[in-house]
Amino acid sequence: MLRSALGRWALLFGFWLLLAGPWDGASWREALPDLAVGLLAGSLATWVSLRLLPPTPERIRYGALLRLASQFLGKSIVAGFDIARRAFDPRLPLRPGYLDYPVRIPPSPDRAAFGALTSLTPGTLAVGSDEKDHLVYHCLDLDQPNAASLASDEALLLRIRFADSAQ
Amino acid sequence: MSLALDLFTIMSVALGALFFLAGTVGLLRFPDTLTRLHALTKADNLGLGLIVLGLLPQVGSVVAGLGLIAVWLLALLAGATVGQLLAGAVPPSESRQSHREGSRP
Numbered sequence: 001m002l003r004s005a006l007g008r009w010a011l012l013f014g015f016w017l018l019l020a021g022p023w024d025g026a027s028w029r030e031a032l033p034d035l036a037v038g039l040l041a042g043s044l045a046t047w048v049s050l051r052l053l054p055p056t057p058e059r060i061r062y063g064a065l066l067r068l069a070s071q072f073l074g075k076s077i078v079a080g081f082d083i084a085r086r087a088f089d090p091r092l093p094l095r096p097g098y099l100d101y102p103v104r105i106p107p108s109p110d111r112a113a114f115g116a117l118t119s120l121t122p123g124t125l126a127v128g129s130d131e132k133d134h135l136v137y138h139c140l141d142l143d144q145p146n147a148a149s150l151a152s153d154e155a156l157l158l159r160i161r162f163a164d165s166a167q
Numbered sequence: 168m169s170l171a172l173d174l175f176t177i178m179s180v181a182l183g184a185l186f187f188l189a190g191t192v193g194l195l196r197f198p199d200t201l202t203r204l205h206a207l208t209k210a211d212n213l214g215l216g217l218i219v220l221g222l223l224p225q226v227g228s229v230v231a232g233l234g235l236i237a238v239w240l241l242a243l244l245a246g247a248t249v250g251q252l253l254a255g256a257v258p259p260s261e262s263r264q265s266h267r268e269g270s271r272p
Contacts, residue, residue, distance in 0.1 A: 018230070018237040080213025083206050084189035087196060096202050116247035119254075120212055125205055128255040138201045138254060 004055035005046060012049070013042030053109050056161075064159040071156065072117060075149075079122040086140070097142045098127070100134040101150050105158065107133075114157055118150055172224040179221025186214030200257045208250040215242050 022034035086093055105111045107129075115126035115135065123140040130136050139146045193206025219239045226232045 015237060018234045019241065021230070021234055076209070076212055076216075079209040080186050080189075083193055083210040084186060087189045087193035087206060087210070092196060094197065094202060096198070115251050116244070119208060119247050119250050120243070122209070123205070125201065125208070125254050126251050127201070127257070138205075140202060140205050 001055060005050060008049050009042055009046040012045040013038060016042055016045075058161045061160055061162060064156060068117075068153075068156045068160065071153070072120070075121040079120060082122045082140075093141070095141045095143055097139055099124075099137045099139050099142070099146055100130060100132070101137055101147060103129075103133075103135040104154060110157070110161075111135075114154060117157070118153055121149060121153065124150060176221045176225055179217050183214045183217030183221060186210045186217065190214065201254060204250055204254055208246050212243055212246055215239055 016038045020034065020038060022031040022038065103111065103114070105114055118137070119125050123144050124146050125138045127136045127138050137146065137150070187210070190206050190210030193210060194203050197203045197206055216239055219235045222235055223232050226235065
């Protein structure tokens with residue numbers, strides 16, 4: 001618990017340092033009040049993070065994470081070109097509609113991450129879940145293989161975490 | 168070398184701006200709230216990414232470059248999360264042209 005708290009605090013405070021850049025043209029004495037705000041923000045963010053996403057004994061497959069990240073990068077580039085093509089086309093080629101996706105990931109922060117990730121991939125936007133506990137997506141073009149693309153992302157996401165049998 | 172980097176910056180930032188334009192054109196031309204959200208989340212994400220990529224050769228230090236990438240990651244996270252929340256707040260009747268499709272494998 002303490003280890004993951006310290007790790008997360010270092011990560012979040014480091015992120016704050018990158019965004020705020022309190023050393024820009026300032027002496028240490030001038031940067032001190034800024035740093036105090038950053039330390040407070042980092043601690044609050046760590047507290048929220050531990051509340052929302054308690055540390056688990058599961059381990060992470062970094063290979064799968066890297067594959068997901070690179071696939072996501074490629075897909076978000078395709079998504080941008082897809083939007084540009086449709087927006088600039090005089091005929092405005094869209095066939096929007098809803099798609100119920102029978103998601104395998106249980107309701108959890110992981111499912112929220114899946115929703116966010118797939119909202120940036122071409123043509124799909126997570127809208128919510130329905131009474132059958134399916135994720136509801138809005139699609140720009142129902143003629144595209146939307147469900148197959150979602151399934152391949154989901155399979156990769158499910159591979160990332162695994163239970164540590166040595167525990 | 169510096170000329171090549173400057174050219175890279177100009178091309179990448181111009182291309183990024185083009186995607187912001189595409190997102191805005193989509194916002195104006197797409198028929199309803201949900202399709203407009205598609206345009207904003209996806210095109211702006213790529214546009215900002217290209218602008219950050221183009222500016223990277225121009226920064227003075229590694230820390231400033233990492234800061235630019237951090238800004239992009241934050242915008243990415245915010246766009247994906249807020250896009251989902253806004254989409255969830257749209258009542259189904261809002262999307263006039265939409266129709267429901269059953270589950271596919």
